Amino acid sequence: MMLRIDRLPVELPASPKEDPVAAKNVQELLGGRFGEMSTLMNYTYQSFGMRSREKIRPYYALIANIAAEEFGHIEIVSASINSCLNGPRTDFDDSGTMEEGVWKDLPSGVFGGHYIASGQSALPVDSRGMPWTGDYVFSSGNLILDLLHNFFLENGARTQKLRVYQMTDNPAARTMLGYLFVRGGVHALAYARALETLTGVKMSQMLPIPKIGNATCPEARKFMEAGLHLKLYRLSPNDYHEAGPIWSGEAPKEYTEGYSDGAQLEFVDAPPSGGDLAHLAGIASSFAPEYAPEEIMEIANKLYKKAKDL
Amino acid sequence: MMLRIDRLPVELPASPKEDPVAAKNVQELLGGRFGEMSTLMNYTYQSFGMRSREKIRPYYALIANIAAEEFGHIEIVSASINSCLNGPRTDFDDSGTMEEGVWKDLPSGVFGGHYIASGQSALPVDSRGMPWTGDYVFSSGNLILDLLHNFFLENGARTQKLRVYQMTDNPAARTMLGYLFVRGGVHALAYARALETLTGVKMSQMLPIPKIGNATCPEARKFMEAGLHLKLYRLSPNDYHEAGPIWSGEAPKEYTEGYSDGAQLEFVDAPPSGGDLAHLAGIASSFAPEYAPEEIMEIANKLYKKAKDL
Amino acid sequence: MMLRIDRLPVELPASPKEDPVAAKNVQELLGGRFGEMSTLMNYTYQSFGMRSREKIRPYYALIANIAAEEFGHIEIVSASINSCLNGPRTDFDDSGTMEEGVWKDLPSGVFGGHYIASGQSALPVDSRGMPWTGDYVFSSGNLILDLLHNFFLENGARTQKLRVYQMTDNPAARTMLGYLFVRGGVHALAYARALETLTGVKMSQMLPIPKIGNATCPEARKFMEAGLHLKLYRLSPNDYHEAGPIWSGEAPKEYTEGYSDGAQLEFVDAPPSGGDLAHLAGIASSFAPEYAPEEIMEIANKLYKKAKDL
Amino acid sequence: MMLRIDRLPVELPASPKEDPVAAKNVQELLGGRFGEMSTLMNYTYQSFGMRSREKIRPYYALIANIAAEEFGHIEIVSASINSCLNGPRTDFDDSGTMEEGVWKDLPSGVFGGHYIASGQSALPVDSRGMPWTGDYVFSSGNLILDLLHNFFLENGARTQKLRVYQMTDNPAARTMLGYLFVRGGVHALAYARALETLTGVKMSQMLPIPKIGNATCPEARKFMEAGLHLKLYRLSPNDYHEAGPIWSGEAPKEYTEGYSDGAQLEFVDAPPSGGDLAHLAGIASSFAPEYAPEEIMEIANKLYKKAKDL
């Protein structure tokens, strides 16, 4: 089961402009083969199907717990896309009439689904607009093979994120990327260490892939400075403690990149404090939440007040 | 963000036999167009992208909170599939040598992926073996249209579940189905009431679809008796209270089917107590978690003990 | 069986320019999940498979007859795309040599298939270029569920059309859209009324979805003025009369939007008079119908004359 | 536009048993790459997009008119599948309770979608259960290439039908096949003749492909005896006369196989008289049209009577 917290893992700045091209490219990191839908669902299904779970509990706990963090990652990548599609709007936007056709000068290469299907919000598709598919899930049941897969997946995801970073300077996208370079790095190292305990092969020495540190990106640097690369969050009221011994000991030097060299890896007993969800203005042209939403907002308002009184 | 609880929404009985045919059919309810992956992801993406969220908060809270319950539903459908694939085994199963070919007499119509790809565990695919796809997500941003979609989706899902019920008498499958008839009924009614507040149209009078009560199935009856059809769980440490006024008032008579007629709908401030995860024996022929897993179990055991000492 | 009439439901103006961007966006309304291929095929397969058809004949007749109208809708959406791709050309276009590369400055975001695959004509794909798929067909056999689906489908289709309207001011596209706002409205109301007879739930009060009248669009207004929103065409030499009582009585006031308020819904005993098919000039660069088609045109001409003599 | 006739091209015998395996295999001929969805949609889109249509009218008329016949072919293949899924049932079937699970002993290799999704009726999918897709449509705009494609498509379709014929002896399937061997043969010859007029290449000499006559199948023989192989139906109230000169002259000897050798090809000015639609009994276990449909049948009955009085 899952409890949901109505916050993002980290707060994102608003996009300074409506930026559908960035939104389209970032979709790859949500619904592509190496997107966060894939990390979420790979680890989720591996945890569902793990055999002899009771006897290999540290590995189970590690995978199940990282799966939980990945839900926050589909949330933040979506928030980044939504911010790019919203731009700096804060109020209900009813500029333009139907007849004027507010979107008639959109660049022809944007993802049409953002306008036609989703009311300018993120969808579980990649940068082609092709849907995420369950065939991206690898869950073989063999522990070493699944961990090797996960190690590869995290590094493939990092590579693609580094490339998308170079395709946009939108701060809503880059802040999300900076955060995920660091958090994805934690997951890659966690799987490397799990493999090391099982095989003796020093997978962590292969990192980073590609051979370029997180600190190259200013947006990642501030999270390194805050020591986020050292923390694995335990995302459960009472469970998954057993992952602790895998995420422990001194962080490898190449990994810390001069930030807290020699520090200990830490299994933190709480979720990150996180940040507020981005504000998404209503838009008449998208009928989101309605063309002229006063009436439903009034209804909602009454219900809302009633809720507060409960 | 998400916190994960290492329990199922409800405990399932073990499948009395290895039952790959039931497992294949139940896959439709996990990865098909009307499977739980669809309910989970539809509501999740609708909640991510909702515009003017602050002003229509009760509807936001309702959708976001039901999304959280759906995670438990992919979990329990997967658990049911996994139980069918495991059968009554409790110990590591190393019967048969490679050469004997333990699977050479499988019925030819089972889903090969359960044996070749996943080590006898659930995958996010449908009963054809075709993957769940992000194109099943409908998130238009228009509040009424999204709610109408959700109402339709829940009823389509119910119809398919009633049909799968008739394709198997496996108790691991039927217990899951009985539970979901009741919980899916809660969601259908919740979306009906949300539409009623916004449009005045009495959608709840259309229920049940098809016109056959939950109580037709003994496995559902016990959950009706326990009053589960009256409860919407608030699945969050601190959020989503605002959904309360939508899920309130007297339950419609057709809905209660004689179980607690006239009772009030209740927004419960906690997750269900739930049940233990099913035990899944290791299987040598699947190399899950390994062909001869003693060594890795010993490593895990040491780590596990270390974890307990923390 | 089907008889085909070589006319469009309504005549479209020629596109004033070659407009591949509009053509691409309009493809969503042909081959997307909510495109006219979907309405055509959903109702067609529901009519093929309806059980106890003889006993629920009014509903059968309604669905089967609307299916017939949808063939005209894939025709007119295709005609609109073809007009955008053709532009104002009327004669065979052999400007430019192969070597010059007449298409080398196409905007990079157009749908390449329009140039590479189809000779500048419509294909059953969506705005991503992804094909329409039979998985978009919902035909459960349960009458209420199928009608609910159809009601949802029509409203989803309307929402997407309203959005595409705002993406283009091309008159070939907007005239088609204006016509389909009205005709789609007829179908939505027809399914609403069918549900009302069966369940007593006043589905028609939910219309329009989104809450914006057809009359917002000048292109729809002229069809409202002509009373097309009141007419359901019987598209059969001798069959489907039984749908009449469903499409009868006074039109709801919100539905008529001030056009013929209080008027009666009318089941018209004929197809619309319709309009001429659009002219599509031959194009050398597309080899459509040939690079230098004189020879085949001469052959065709002889056959044509022979035909007239028959 | 299209007018619909509520009859099948030819009447089919009822399947003597519930035969889901035949139903599954026949799906290939409906929704597969060479199924009737493909012939219908290929010719339909070619006719929509044909350039210089006025100048190559005989070819346009031929393709547009054959497209119209193909609608009857998706209808009859669907009817054949529906008959196999229905079996000899004639009354509403409410045998078995939910709890008994009437489908729990289905062969594991049937197409689950026939039971879970469609209420035991045909869907636009192939024998794998994979959906028909718009990517099966070839419409290049080049007349010779499109005709060559169509000639190939018809022969590919014939080959697959001959193979499915050998996979079943169900009369509902074989009667449909016998009919389509003859009608598909007409279309193959029509495209061959069209190519011959344009290129001088004697494509008709390549027929039949494979080299096995229709008369090998008793079910085809009776249609040969009735001379159906000589007739092309004009399926339009007023249009498509211009195709006549292509379908004229003496039928090739290999083609007639001794049935009416030396006879003239005939462009018939009417649709086939056709046959009654198959009766499909209601089924409680499928909730089609409902679990206990008395109430809706009564409503429908009243509407039906009202219709007769109109």
Next chain:
Amino acid sequence: MMLRIDRLPVELPASPKEDPVAAKNVQELLGGRFGEMSTLMNYTYQSFGMRSREKIRPYYALIANIAAEEFGHIEIVSASINSCLNGPRTDFDDSGTMEEGVWKDLPSGVFGGHYIASGQSALPVDSRGMPWTGDYVFSSGNLILDLLHNFFLENGARTQKLRVYQMTDNPAARTMLGYLFVRGGVHALAYARALETLTGVKMSQMLPIPKIGNATCPEARKFMEAGLHLKLYRLSPNDYHEAGPIWSGEAPKEYTEGYSDGAQLEFVDAPPSGGDLAHLAGIASSFAPEYAPEEIMEIANKLYKKAKDL
């Protein structure tokens, strides 16, 4: 089995600029339904599965041998795409820092996968970015039908190539196209002749499709002048001699287009001499082969030297 030669069938000029739009369009000719992946795999699987191979050996040898040439064709189409993506770069390109975002001004309609997924190189996808699929393979086992398919496939491929030619004037693309017009012409004629021997139908008279000679393209002309249209290469150390009698005799006049009229078709006993592989510079922004590859180049260099000493 296969032996690989590290050369292209013909040498390509470098693209004078980074040209991602040309690269995207050319992808259709690699991974589209009519791309070289399709010709390669169709003929390969037909050769794998041919029955009575020993008795119809000339046809087997023809198809198997043409399959071998198609490997060189996926190679050269890929090389053309890679050249467009590389542009005139010759040295390692480390211009721009991560932070600058070298790709932030890419046209929005390029194929994102070229930047995000593949490090600026070709992938087996079409111009939509959709993957080549095994469903494009037609291998019926019926010899005449397979040959007819192949004849159609080659002509469909030619049509699409002629269209892509008009979408770009990039010499890396056009040189490839000129070469393949000629080689594809050889294959089309070869299949035509095979069909002629079996059926007596003069398929070669239908060529070229579309009716525009290769010589229209200057890039093809030089290969016609060199007589490449007359040669079928035997691509095997010792096998496939038996195809010779099919590719023999005088070339048809329309086919030679005035180049070597009356010359004999020639089955050449060797592969083409071919050309050097294109040089692809390393790119820091793509991390291809690494962000700062000195270290791995040094390692490779040592290994390379060691290899030379062997």
Next chain:
Amino acid sequence: MMLRIDRLPVELPASPKEDPVAAKNVQELLGGRFGEMSTLMNYTYQSFGMRSREKIRPYYALIANIAAEEFGHIEIVSASINSCLNGPRTDFDDSGTMEEGVWKDLPSGVFGGHYIASGQSALPVDSRGMPWTGDYVFSSGNLILDLLHNFFLENGARTQKLRVYQMTDNPAARTMLGYLFVRGGVHALAYARALETLTGVKMSQMLPIPKIGNATCPEARKFMEAGLHLKLYRLSPNDYHEAGPIWSGEAPKEYTEGYSDGAQLEFVDAPPSGGDLAHLAGIASSFAPEYAPEEIMEIANKLYKKAKDL
């Protein structure tokens, strides 16, 4: 470019019976995500797109050369499927008339495409019948990431093969599997060594995955005894020598499993001697190569004789 040798890498025994169930399962190893189409195409596209190829030549040569061997692997997996579908037949099989329906008692769970589409031969699809897709190709351009991918791919492929081994005791399948356990092991070790040279991480110590030796399978044992696990074949007339230093040195002890412990890895300068292609009888019911093929066999025979005289 490629030269083709008309032999299999190793000879397969004939299947003792027609075994469509084995054929279906083995398809996973041909057209599934971890099938030989994937290994072939991954390495092929990586070699096509490698940047700075001249400077990292040993790695280029390794990947390009292994790609060449994979062609032989799609060949042998296909041959194994074809053998299962053929059974022990050696002569043209014309038993049974069309009317008898020779396939009407096929098990319902076989892959219908083997009978309907392909004339009882292999297709590039997986065990669901779903096509291999180009999205299975990973070619990032980053050398370490691509090698890591390839290492993972080979181990995933091995795991699935070990599982399919247990699903059949058909010698045509098991001999192929035994051969590929050994050859896939060579490739896994080759990629491990390549990674070791670049990163110092001892990847080869992770092998085998799963932890079960090849020698468990008698069919693999004989190839181990013949020392095939020590040999990498150079599959090129003149190229790819530079891969030698990667495949050199002493074979790891766990890898040799007691077969030639301490032996040196060997880069063999030739293809394997291989085995004869399997004989596939003609089948009337499949029209492969024809229903009654005498005529075309006679034509072929004449051409064949002519070829021998050349």
